[in-house]
Amino acid sequence: SKPALSMYRALPDGEIAIEEFERFAMDRLRVLKGIEDLKVKGFRFDQMEPKILELYEQHMGGATSEERHRKDIISHFVLRLAYCSTDDLRRWLLAQECDLFRARFNQMLADEQVPQEFSEELREKLLQVLMSLPGVKATAGMVTADSFYKVPFEQVPDLVASRRVYLQAGFAYVSRDQMSSLVIQPFRAALSKALTVTARRWEVVVAPGEADRLAPMVQSLSRRYLGPDFSNREVDDDKRPKAADIPRLARESFPLCMATMYDALHEKHHLKHDGRLQFRLFLKGIGLPLDQALHFWRTEMAPVTPTEKFTKEYEYGIKHSYGKEGKRTDYTPYTCAKIVSSIPGVDQVHGCPYRTFNQQSLRSALGRLQVSPAKIEEAVGKAAAGHYQLACAAAWEGKHGCSCDSGINHPNQYFEESRKALQ
């Protein structure tokens, strides 16, 4: 039989490989971030429900129901560890987990629903109750056999006390929304409490012994970017861009942050260190091979940088980014999260322009990028509200004339989606 929807009251038992520990948590995090995205996009809960369930299926599915259940429990508790340490993190986890629980609970109710026998008279009374509830626009269509549950009145004292249910012969007729609320309130309260307890115990009990093993991974979970990292692209050599392509590509497919940096580099023949790092990793991510990168940078910087100076001071850095020097780590291009969080100083042009530009500069920059006027306004509005990545997505839509369903989380993602759209 199917395990019931868990309310995560008991700690999981048994052993788990550290790889699973991390992977399960990341998959669940994808679901929760997806839920957050839906909310930021402004969907109502009932519109979100099917998408939430899809997301859950996609990332948390499993071959057997036991596997799914195990993954569900373990991933939830690992995320508790990762998201308990500050008030902001706790609030975030609570919000997303409650929405996830609500969607899954409603699905469970719908699955287990046994249609009731509804006489006309009963239907009328139920409609009367709905009409008496403040804030509810009651229509006859809301009273269907599968939208009400018949429970003994003892089980719903709050609803009885406030006369929010119809009572007959000792039974209360509870609507589906009321049913969810009844279960979700205690779920929320229990999880909220558990998170504060976990925070205290984590620091006292777990951290010292697990400092090397679990702590770093758990701590980084809350900051993790979850999309592809745009490194090690397996691309045919002849499909890779060349240095000569970059001006065109910048016009057609660079996100504002990179287009801005390209313009600055092209105009001033120089970028400061942080900008260089951000930009060259991006270029690596679009597939620019090392030799082309060296050529590009050398050419762009030539007017103010003699060749020997370039070789001595800048070539090393480029090769380093490609993993050909020093630690030989193949560095990954920066995500939007990372870029947004870096604030440029005077004379610097890195960071996220949706955050750093004022509205006027943003408007003219987007105009130069050939974004449609309506979308310019939308992007400016979203940027003003602090939704920088949504602003970038709006700009993408305004430039390509079609919608960007995936949202923008990475400059290279912007670029790839753009190339796809232009084919």
Add this chain to the structure above:
Amino acid sequence: MAPYPQAGPTGTDFTSVGVQDMMKLYYSRLFPTQEMAKWLAYGNDSKHPQSDPSFFPRREFCFTLDGDIFGGAELAAALKDRCPSKLDIGPVYNVEPQRRAAYQNSAQGFVPVERELVFDIDLTDYDDVRTCGQGGHICTKCWPLMAAAIQILDQGLRRDFGFRHILFVFSGRRGVHCWVCDERARKLSDEQRSAIASYFAVYKGQERGVAKLVLTSDDHPAIARAYALLREAFEERILPQQQLLEEEEVRKAVLAYLPNDAIRSAVRQRWQGVHGSEARWEALKEEVEAEAQALERGKKGWEARAMRRSLKAVVFACAYPRLDMEVSKKMNHLLKAPFCVHPKTGKVCVPVRPEEAYEFDPDTVCTVGGLLNQLNSSGSAAAQGEEPWRATDMGLAVDTFRQCLLDGLQEEVRAGLARKSRAAAAAAEAGLAF
């Protein structure tokens, strides 16, 4: 005989005797100890194997004896011995109340296990809407307020909650008590009791001369049903008998429920040419309806509905039951037992039939003095073997008690014992320790 026990002819001995001095006689000759014990035992006084002899001793009884309070009981003997001026009934605890101190700090504690769902309605709480008297006053003019409360509670408890064993009792001076004795009711938690009391609550005190009412713009079916009952009671009994719209104070209070000054002055105008509360009420209704229709014609549907609702608010404010929520909420609340005698009035707390609630006359309830007189005069006329008190008005009261509560309860009690037997047999078969 009249439907309710009436006070007998003024006897030479008893009606001039102090109430407390009659209590010994009352408890030895009149108080229906056997019926009360049978009620409160809920089947645990029988020889049935599943009957629990510790059940009745675990019930808390509180005797008030000229101000002193005792607890715990072997009921009959204790009553005769001590002749309390007041007898209160509490819950059934997990151990006998006398052993309370030993258990209070133990692991299991001293906790209530079951207790009837109870309600208490007192006419003192209606002082702002009755003109015939205040405080401890009660008469046939304000009794209809209690009758309406009885009927609304009775309907709600039966139809909405499915309870069947309900007893309404005159509380001896100025109100009624309600005892809901179904097993399901006895097992309710404090939270559930509180919820039921809230379900029936509409009146929540006064604010600036106007009642605070918990009413939504569209009625819950229970409220609609209560309103139908109330409206009739208000228009045909309460309003005429109280002549509510005679006094300026009450008139002002009633007008305060109307939505605006314009309608208020319109009504006052009409009232100048009208006499008597019934006529004034009709005039008020007409003005309100006329104004509502005018608003509708002016496409102000929402204001029209508010106008009509204000009439409803008046009826609810003047007549809807005002429960004492604290009494119902907690299992361990002590409530006066039926068939007690009120120490000041000597009146007996007799049961009231809901279907005859309006016919009950609080002025002619039998008194302990009257009953003792009846005993004297009818003693020799008693049938062979029958106890003398059954020929007095107490006999009638006890008949009502049996019909309203005791007889119906026996069925539930028998079914409960049978269920326990089946459970015990099943457990024995399954080899479980029992």
